[in-house]
Amino acid sequence: MKKMIAPSVLSAxxxxxxxxxxxxxxxxxxxxxxxxxxxxxxPNISFGFPVLKAIAKAASKPLDVHLMIEGxxxxxxxxxxxxxxxxxxxxxxxxxxxxxxxxxxxAGMRAGVALNPATPVEALRDLLPMxxxxxxxxxxxxxxxxxxxxxxxxxxxxxxxxxDTSSSDFLIEVDGGVKGHNAAPLFAAGADVLVAGSYVFGxxxxxxxxxxxxxAETAPAK
Numbered sequence: 001m002k003k004m005i006a007p008s009v010l011s012a013x014x015x016x017x018x019x020x021x022x023x024x025x026x027x028x029x030x031x032x033x034x035x036x037x038x039x040x041x042x043p044n045i046s047f048g049f050p051v052l053k054a055i056a057k058a059a060s061k062p063l064d065v066h067l068m069i070e071g072x073x074x075x076x077x078x079x080x081x082x083x084x085x086x087x088x089x090x091x092x093x094x095x096x097x098x099x100x101x102x103x104x105x106x107a108g109m110r111a112g113v114a115l116n117p118a119t120p121v122e123a124l125r126d127l128l129p130m131x132x133x134x135x136x137x138x139x140x141x142x143x144x145x146x147x148x149x150x151x152x153x154x155x156x157x158x159x160x161x162x163x164d165t166s167s168s169d170f171l172i173e174v175d176g177g178v179k180g181h182n183a184a185p186l187f188a189a190g191a192d193v194l195v196a197g198s199y200v201f202g203x204x205x206x207x208x209x210x211x212x213x214x215x216a217e218t219a220p221a222k
Contacts, residue, residue, distance in 0.1 A: 005062050005214045006031035006173065006198030007206070009055060010046055019049075020201070021058040028214050031086065033195045036059070038069040040138045041141035048083050062136035064088070065195075066114060066175070067142050073100045080107040087100055088112030088135050088170050088173075091119055097146030101130045112173070116141060117149050123158040131170040133193075134159055148177025150151025153189045162191025166203075183216035 014022040024032055034055060037046040056063055062085040069075075072089045073096070079087055087109045094100050097113065104111040112133030113124060117140060124134065134194050135157050139146035152174065159172055174186050175195035182193055196213060203209040 002171070002192040003214055003216070004030035004169065004171075004193040005210050006193050007034060007200045007210060008032040008033040008175070008195050010035045011197035011201040013201070014051075017054065018058045020206075021055055023206060024210075025058075025060040027210045029061060029210050030214075031193065033061050033064045034084075036065060036067050036141065038070055040070045041090065042068045044142045044195045049078060052079075052084070053082040059083070060101075062086060064173075064195075066112075066135065068114075073103060076100070076103045076109075076131060078104075078109050080109055084109055086110045086112055088114050088133060089112045090118055090141075091123055096104065098127065099129065101127065105130070105132075112170075113115050114141075114175075117152070121155055121162060124159070124161065127168070128166045128168045131168065133173055135170045135173045135175055135195075136191075137176055138174050138178070142178075146177055147181070148182055152176075154187060156186060156189040156191050163190075176212070180212060180216070185215045187216060197208070 007024055035046050037044045039045040063083050064086045065084040066088045091113050094113045101111045110132035112135055114135035116137050135222045138149050138152035171191040172190055172194045178194045178196040179199045200209050201205045
């Protein structure tokens, strides 16, 4: 079982962004999670290519880019050009998802698919061989600081079972409401990567918080 942490820079101090990225470089974090929102697919706007390029310039860890935008297929090459190493798109707004995943891989990135809370993991069954990462949203996407949806434990466990029975090797990532008390149960349910934003950057010692999340003792899955 992998135990990886991907702090979300959406909760960083954008007035001191380089400082915060360098803190993540020196921490136990495995990825740097970047949420890209366009105000259409989700009711919020985050940041675009110039900021992502600046993050990539300062970062020494892989950029894990989560697209919450309409028409992500139009921008695959641009995201690669500014430093994305993992590119995750949503199942819910991609009619030609198989083609988009192929584009991502052809561009030299790892391909991920995110599922909203209401979308069953079974929707991905025919795509498993093309996936490098499955992102289980444990809140409704669009805003940080939301309450964790408890049914997410079972959803993580189901996608792990699908991975095991299909001999696939994708990472299982969870994003939304991740905190100290649910990190261990999420790892126990089958998660490999936990995304944490406000819990990390809102703490008195983000470096220690990242280490504590990563070192969470395994607890029974919910």
